[in-house]
Ligand SMILES: Nc1ncnc2c1ncn2[C@@H]1O[C@H](COP(=O)(O)OP(=O)(O)OP(=O)(O)O)[C@@H](O)[C@H]1O
């Protein structure tokens with residue numbers, strides 16, 4: 001049996017739509033695999049009742065098929081599905097690493113990124129590697145096509161999850177079809193600022209670079225209370241706040257001393273908007289961890 005813990009991830013980070021991603025220290029999924037004649041899946045944990053166990057519909061099924069690695073796969077969800085924290089991608093990344101080890105396929109973590117991406121695409125409808133790359137490689141990742149650059153950044157974060165479900169598929173439908181030159185210039189400036197901040201471990205630059213005028217405003221409309229929660233986090237000391245992945249999670253960058261206060265302020269602001277939520281005080285962390293038995 002092989003066991004893998006794969007972390008939650010936050011994709012986009014505002015200015016890096018479909019390109020930027022970050023592994024979070026917590027929460028995480030745990031995936032256990034055992035050889036079998038055909039693939040079967042059991043799901044337990046957070047939101048398990050909303051996750052299909054049919055290999056054609058679960059992200060781990062396509063991964064087992066791509067690696068020609070049939071197995072009994074047990075998924076213990078620590079990451080709520082449809083959260084914006086890369087829940088579906090974490091299971092796919094964990095399964096890729098675990099099945100590669102179980103069947104001794106000899107692929108590197110980088111080679112496993114597109115395989116995990118295939119699994120993630122079964123639910124989101126399109127391949128984008130901004131969740132599975134950080135889930136496998138850790139840190140802050142820049143995924144352009146098949147090239148992935150990794151920065152081992154150390155930035156404190158708060159991820160706040162409202163009790164609202166937004167599927168990646170639906171959130172992709174509201175992405176604008178095009179952009180003006182002015183919007184592109186703004187986005188490039190912010191993305192470069194964020195990347196510089198990650199390289200320097202500077203929460204101020206990371207937060208500044210999270211601002212986005214292109215995709216985030218359309219997605220924020222799908223999240224009740226977004227503007228109030230963003231304002232509350234900024235007032236409590238967040239250096240930047242944006243939609244995490246496709247939402248409805250909201251991610252804030254900060255200095256360590258403000259993290260607790262920001263988490264409380266975000267939960268309170270959601271409550272004022274009539275929405276229950278849960279905040280994780282976290283930071284950029286490592287990629288999936290492998291445990292063999
Ligand atoms: N192993 C899995 N884990 C979680 N969700 C899964 C899994 N397999 C299939 N799904 C389905 O995928 C959907 C959730 O994926 P989706 O991409 O919408 O959310 P997410 O992964 O939490 O968010 P994001 O990619 O925006 O960070 C749900 O419909 C869920 O049933």
Ligand SMILES: N[C@@H](CCO)C(=O)O
Pocket residue numbers: 011012017018019124128130131168171172245246
């Ligand atoms: N980049 C993707 C991440 C969500 O899986 C999106 O925002 O649609």
